Amino acid sequence: MADKVIPVADLRYRARLPSIPALLQAPTGELLDTLQRPLRDLRISVTDRCNFRCSYCMPKEVFDKSYAFLPQTSLLSFEEIARVARLFVAHGVTKIRLTGGEPLLRRDLERLVGMLAELRTVEGRRLDLTLTTNGSVLARKAEALKAAGLDRVTVSLDALDDAIFRRMNDADFPVADVLRGIDAAERAGLGPLKVNMVVKRGTNDGEIVPMARHFRGRKVALRFIEYMDVGASNGWRMDEVLPSAEVVARIQAEFPLRPLGAAAPGETAERWGWAEAGVPGEIGTISSVTKAFCADCNRARLSTEGKLFLCLFASRGHDLRALLRGGMSDAEISAAIGLVWQERTDRYSELRGSAAAAGAEDERRVEMHYIGG
Ligand code: SAM
Numbered sequence: 334m335a336d337k338v339i340p341v342a343d344l345r346y347r348a349r350l351p352s353i354p355a356l357l358q359a360p361t362g363e364l365l366d367t368l369q370r371p372l373r374d375l376r377i378s379v380t381d382r383c384n385f386r387c388s389y390c391m392p393k394e395v396f397d398k399s400y401a402f403l404p405q406t407s408l409l410s411f412e413e414i415a416r417v418a419r420l421f422v423a424h425g426v427t428k429i430r431l432t433g434g435e436p437l438l439r440r441d442l443e444r445l446v447g448m449l450a451e452l453r454t455v456e457g458r459r460l461d462l463t464l465t466t467n468g469s470v471l472a473r474k475a476e477a478l479k480a481a482g483l484d485r486v487t488v489s490l491d492a493l494d495d496a497i498f499r500r501m502n503d504a505d506f507p508v509a510d511v512l513r514g515i516d517a518a519e520r521a522g523l524g525p526l527k528v529n530m531v532v533k534r535g536t537n538d539g540e541i542v543p544m545a546r547h548f549r550g551r552k553v554a555l556r557f558i559e560y561m562d563v564g565a566s567n568g569w570r571m572d573e574v575l576p577s578a579e580v581v582a583r584i585q586a587e588f589p590l591r592p593l594g595a596a597a598p599g600e601t602a603e604r605w606g607w608a609e610a611g612v613p614g615e616i617g618t619i620s621s622v623t624k625a626f627c628a629d630c631n632r633a634r635l636s637t638e639g640k641l642f643l644c645l646f647a648s649r650g651h652d653l654r655a656l657l658r659g660g661m662s663d664a665e666i667s668a669a670i671g672l673v674w675q676e677r678t679d680r681y682s683e684l685r686g687s688a689a690a691a692g693a694e695d696e697r698r699v700e701m702h703y704i705g706g
Contacts, residue, residue: 450482
């Protein structure tokens with residue numbers, strides 16, 4: 334049996350302190366990084382806790398009763414999140430996704446949704462405000478989230494078969510409750526809904542076609558995600574990755590598909606519609622492993638305790654909380670964010686396996702539940 338390694342230093346707390354430029358540039362809404370990628374999408378992790386223990390994300394052997402989750406005082410408050418989100422929006426962000434951990438475990442999340450729903454893009458439009466959830470408490474919360482101003486939800490669902498689903502969430506959680514959550518979200522108007530299925534070869538790949546059959550004909554975008562090497566806890570192996578091309582081939586064999594274009598610049602998914610005329614819904618594949626999409630990645634991530642990460646596979650963040658709690662003005666924090674983005678070079682998925690990526694791996698990568706999926 335492999336030994337469990339408990340790091341002496343808590344690596345979550347290592348971060349660079351962003352520098353504040355001498356000349357404070359006001360945000361233009363058109364910030365570009367070194368690869369000419371704009372900043373459009375902000376993902377905010379509101380908690381590092383989750384009630385599931387999916388082996389590919391928060392395996393029970395690591396995230397057990399003795400695991401030290403972040404103390405409440407470390408978390409950004411809703412006021413702090415809203416303040417920093419406003420600064421990001423001024424730099425060009427048009428979409429905010431709340432995530433975690435399980436975001437619906439954060440108490441009074443509707444209050445944060447309400448605060449973010451008031452923000453307006455540089456062009457004066459509403460933000461695209463969405464949330465990713467495991468769906469476990471969605472049936473209870475869908476109406477209140479919609480009333481607070483949430484536009485859409487993405488629900489993670491790795492199998493329809495109850496036994497497989499319970500095994501994958503490793504919390505003995507029944508699939509029926511998540512399906513009820515999906516129905517409630519649709520009824521509440523939190524659509525068009527996305528449903529995310531992480532595919533692990535040999536674990537749930539037999540569920541691909543049943544999932545397609547189940548959601549075909551509903552106004553749902555069913556997304557198949559390649560199992561990724563995020564974090565350092567899931568024991569990722571390439572032979573457990575089922576390439577998206579194979580997912581599409583398996584569905585095609587049963588239900589003909591027609592390719593669709595990208596819905597928005599920087600979109601992570603390749604999309605297909607059902608070829609049969611008039612059938613609502615679509616499928617998509619997210620192929621970070623076999624077909625990297627770094628070239629137009631316009632996403633920034635704000636961790637639960639206020640570190641800004643520029644890539645899902647990063648090892649270090651930039652400590653915005655230190656600025657927020659250190660008495661810096663909006664102009665100073667905004668200029669610091671601008672500088673961090675302008676210096677961004679990250680493209681881990683494109684480099685995966687290369688010497689450059691190996692160098693980056695000298696440091697332990699952050700976990701997905703902390704950085705936000
Ligand atoms: N708790 C929420 C949920 O379950 O959707 C939000 C957080 S979760 C980290 C966000 C998404 O990341 C989920 O769809 C999850 O399946 C996906 N995810 C986590 N670990 C992954 C991995 N190793 N490879 C691919 N997707 C992963």
